[in-house]
Amino acid sequence: LLAYGRLAQLDLSQLRPGARVAQDEYQKDNLADFALWKAWSPADGPVGWEAPWGRGRPGWHIECSAMSMKYLGPSFDLHTGGVDNIFPHHEDEIAQSEAATGQPFVKYWMHCAHLVVEGRKMSKSLGNFFTLRDLRERGYNGSEIRYALLIAHYLQSLNFSFAALTAGRAALQRLDEFQDRLAPLAGSVQLAPDTLPPWVAQQRLAFEAALDDDLNMPLALAALFELVHAGHRRLDTQALSPPEAAHIQHTLSAWDRVLGFLAKTEAQPDAAVTRLATERQAARAARQWQAADRLRQLIAERGWIVQDTPQGFQLKPNNLR
Secondary structure: OOOOOOOOOOOHHHOOOOOOOOOOOOOOOOOOOOOOEEEOOHHHOOOOEOOOOOOEEEOHHHHHHHHHHHHHOOOEEEEEEEHHHHHHHHHHHHHHHHHHHOOOOEEEEEEEOOEEEOOEEOOOOOOOOOOHHHHHHOOOOHHHHHHHHHOOOOOOOEEEOHHHHHHHHHHHHHHHHHHHHHHHHHOOOOOOHHHOOHHHHHHHHHHHHHHHOOOOHHHHHHHHHHHHHHHHHHHHOOOOOHHHHHHHHHHHHHHHHHHOOOOOOOOOOOHHHHHHHHHHHHHHHOOOHHHHHHHHHHHHHOOEEEEEEOOEEEEEEOOOO
């Protein structure tokens, strides 16, 4: 265990033997002496097992070593966690795992900074503690939540807010609209490497460089939106060719294996919604604008958006992913 303290960059030679250390919840006499086994106490209730050294239970660091080894083996590539887990938890996890197996425990560690909510530490006592289920019940979907969590670098503290969720919803809707504009032009074009436009290749390189820069998601998102803006400009001037549109589609699909919020779940309107849209189209043709507006509202209440095109109406799910 000569490497103990390396993850947390502790200099054990500078620590006084026998000093009481507040960092370890077990208050041991030596910083590197953490509990592998805790003696049973009445507060543990039924959680306890008989052992040669008395009834007790494993120290809390053991469970993570046990779970990771069960599912990933004695040595694996990537371990994540919060910065507050570096010491003592992850340091102790390394020590006990490598002592048990004789193998390197983890190749790469990634520790994210703290999450704050509306500028304050997330806490049940403050009433600002939210689970994913809470956010879904408030009407936010998985893609919107994922987007809001990706806007900051994982090493930077993230200020999570409902304003950020709402902004993320608007951003995703703009991305949806861009992909809808691309689809008719791209069609079933067969991609050829020699047709990759330089301006698309440039953003591909920027996106990959951002990921290589310690998973710099803000820079990756900047490359995404620069590609979208460039595509819109060419669509607006009818300068985007079908092969270029197909290359953008392919690029977005590849990037979504990382981002996870670009793909849309296709849904079909039920017969009632389609009937309302047909009635609205007839009302518009008869210049009955109030009736058309009322029907549009009824369609929206059923979770659909109606869009008018030269070829007729289109129905799109409202914020579905």
